[in-house]
Amino acid sequence: MPDTILPVREPRRVRFETRRRDLTVKTIDDLSPHMRRITLAGDMEGFQSLGFDDHVKLFFPDPETGVITLPGGEAKAIARDYTPRAFDVAAGTLTLDFALHGVDDGSAGPATAWACRAMVGDILVLGGPRGSTIWPVDYALHLLIGDETALPAIGRRLEELPPGARAMVLVAVDSPAEKLQLHTRADATVHWLFRNPTHGGHALADAVARLCFTQTDIFAWVAAEAEEVRVIRELLSTRHGIDAQRLKASGYWQKDAGGA
Numbered sequence: 224m225p226d227t228i229l230p231v232r233e234p235r236r237v238r239f240e241t242r243r244r245d246l247t248v249k250t251i252d253d254l255s256p257h258m259r260r261i262t263l264a265g266d267m268e269g270f271q272s273l274g275f276d277d278h279v280k281l282f283f284p285d286p287e288t289g290v291i292t293l294p295g296g297e298a299k300a301i302a303r304d305y306t307p308r309a310f311d312v313a314a315g316t317l318t319l320d321f322a323l324h325g326v327d328d329g330s331a332g333p334a335t336a337w338a339c340r341a342m343v344g345d346i347l348v349l350g351g352p353r354g355s356t357i358w359p360v361d362y363a364l365h366l367l368i369g370d371e372t373a374l375p376a377i378g379r380r381l382e383e384l385p386p387g388a389r390a391m392v393l394v395a396v397d398s399p400a401e402k403l404q405l406h407t408r409a410d411a412t413v414h415w416l417f418r419n420p421t422h423g424g425h426a427l428a429d430a431v432a433r434l435c436f437t438q439t440d441i442f443a444w445v446a447a448e449a450e451e452v453r454v455i456r457e458l459l460s461t462r463h464g465i466d467a468q469r470l471k472a473s474g475y476w477q478k479d480a481g482g483a
Contacts, residue, residue, distance in 0.1 A: 230440075232362075232468070238354040239271050243293070246317060248345045255401045257323045258371065259338050260308070263347055267312045274355035275380040276444070276473075278304040281319075282348040283333040291348050303334040306375040307352070317349075320378075322371035324476070362469070363440035365390040365409075368427055368455060372475040373446035374403060380444070381407035395426040395447070428454045434463065442469050449474025 246263035254260050272279075283301045284291045292298045309318040321338035325331035331339065337347075360383075367377045367390060377392060384390060390411040395418055396402065402415050416426040428451050443465050445455050456472040459465045 232359045235357040241351050241353055244349050246347055248341050248343050254403055259321045262318045264316050267315045270312055272307045272352050274357050276376040277352040277355050279349045279351040281305055283337045301333045308375045320375040362442040363438045366441055366443040367392045368445045370395045370447040378405050381405050384409035393430050431455050431458045445472040446475045449477045
């Protein structure tokens with residue numbers, strides 16, 4: 224039997240003009256023991272985010288001086304990239320979800336440290352997104368794979384998928400207490416994976432290795448720790464036959480490289 228010829232689809236890429244925004248913390252909600260949602264308010268005129276995995280760049284104050292340094296200043300800017308979980312230009316709000324890495328062992332980076340101590344009325348400086356990558360929604364299956372840091376993008380993608388779309392989601396977290404409510408109109412199956420530290424914590428890669436697909440028209444999106452993403456990308460490519468046109472894999476953080 225001849226190989227199935229899959230339709231060629233290209234993601235649409237859009238660039239935006241960006242500017243600095245000084246937004247104020249409006250609300251703070253803990254979604255799980257290690258996921259904090261912070262909604263900011265302020266001037267959102269002209270803000271655009273058309274892709275579910277877009278990112279804005281957040282600039283955090285120096286922990287010793289409290290001063291926020293921007294690019295081009297004398298000191299190095301302390302900045303991290305985060306997915307716009309939701310936004311409302313008319314209402315002037317932007318919602319960000321912070322995976323609180325390192326709070327239990329004292330290895331928290333600047334983003335987590337800021338999110339843990341944030342209070343209503345605090346100021347956060349940000350820029351972007353610089354652009355969006357808009358992926359088609361008519362694949363036979365949307366395969367979304369990630370850890371806590373990927374949940375904002377995964378949650379947003381699920382909310383944006385139309386009725387009739389099919390999605391399979393693999394999410395690795397530390398315990399059942401970290402599970403979140405993920406809403407969608409699509410036909411979605413969500414598999415929550417719980418890490419086993421004695422096996423190196425590679426819950427995602429182990430699960431991907433065990434997958435078996437009955438269809439070939441798959442869009443795969445992966446975001447997690449960089450080394451595990453490398454392994455997953457190789458598995459999806461060589462074992463499952465997903466080519467580069469239908470695969471996006473991003474290392475959102477690195478072990479032993481400083482926390483978020």
